[in-house]
Amino acid sequence: MSDILYHRNPEYIPRVAAVHDMCGYGKCSLTAAIPILSAAGCDVCPVPTALFSAHTRYPVFTFHDTTPILNDYLDAWQKEGVELDGVYSGFLGAAEQVEIIKRLYREYPNVLRLVDPVMGDGGKMYPTYTAEMCQAMGTLADGADILLPNLTEASILTGLPYEGQNIDDNKVDAILEALLEMGAKNVVLKGIDHEDGRIRNFVASADQGVEHKTQLVHEKLPFMVHGTGDAFASALIGAVMAGRDLAESARVAGEFVRHAMISTQHQPDHERRGVSFELNLGELTDLVE
Known part of the structure; x- marks a missing residue:
């Protein structure tokens, strides 16, 4: 069993800053983080890193970088005495926004x-990202209580080659070791697919070492939808803030996403629109009841 990172007071609602972009259409980033973390009993304070009309899987989208407003935004928080229990960062609009997180x-x-x-994802950077942004993002690994990369992001962070989703345990160990050596305290590596009808995620900590990693196995559904990574990360963090240990939080998040994907397949334009988790939010609310 992995360590409990947050000890929940049942009478207190923890406050989490969610440093993500906002998409007007498409289920991802803040449109996932706000409802999912709220369902898990968190007070979510958005820090919007960019405004999109739709996510970048759509052929047409508008993009607005919010970097110029963010220091004033946080200055106002300081003046009001806003208190935080967690900072959850995701998609950034510019390399300079790493300094906002720091x-x-x-x-x-x-x-x-x-x-x-x-x-x-899938061995490719997102279209609004640059090598400079990826390098800056990598500096957030040092001191991260939880680092949550998929295999593409792990490759970018570590410089190890991306070899697809079907990698053996030795490769998993090498990636986890490299990420922990970057200074992460705990790593959740997502999306290993041995093409056997299952998806595997791995949890490792600097304290216990890669040899004591935990493997979480989930049924793989025969279709893909956008936004599952954001839903997984948000649900995992919600479970952590509910007082669950990290391995259990990863299990909860994996099953939440699987159940949400089952709900999603009945929605129009679901492959592009994104994962429809609304009918499954009760799974997260149950963590704090």
Whole structure:
């Protein structure tokens, strides 16, 4: 069993800053983080890193970088005495926004640092990302209480080659070891697929070492939808903030996403629109009842 990272007071609602983009259409980033973390009993404070009309899987989308407004935004939080228990970062609009996250770390030194290094998938960077942005994102690994990369992002962070989703345990260990050596305290590596009808995620900690990693296995559904990574990360963090240990939180998140995908297949345009988790939010609310 992995360590419990947050000890929940049942009478207190923890406050988490969600540093993500906002998409007007398409289920991802803040449109996933806000409802999912709220269902898990968290007070979500958005820090919008960019505004999109739709996510980048659509052929037409508008993009607005919010970097110029963010320091004033956080200045106002300081003046109002906003308190935080966690900082959950994801998709960034510019390399400079890494400094915004580090500012939050300086001003809230006791928060949990929850880093989903959203940069790409399927061996490719997302279209708004640059090598400079990826390099800056990598600096957030050092000191992260939880680092949540998929295999593409792990390759970008570590410099190890992306070899597809079907990798053996030795390769998993090498990736986990490299990520922990970057300074992450705990790593959740997502999306290993041995093409046997199952998806595997792995949890490892710096304290216990890669040899004591935990493997979580989930049924693989015969279709894909956009936004499952954001839903998984948000549900995992919600479970952590509900007082579950990290391995159990990863299990909860994996099953939440699987159940949400089952709900999603009945929705129009579901492959592009994204994962429809609304009917399954009760699974997360049950964590704090």
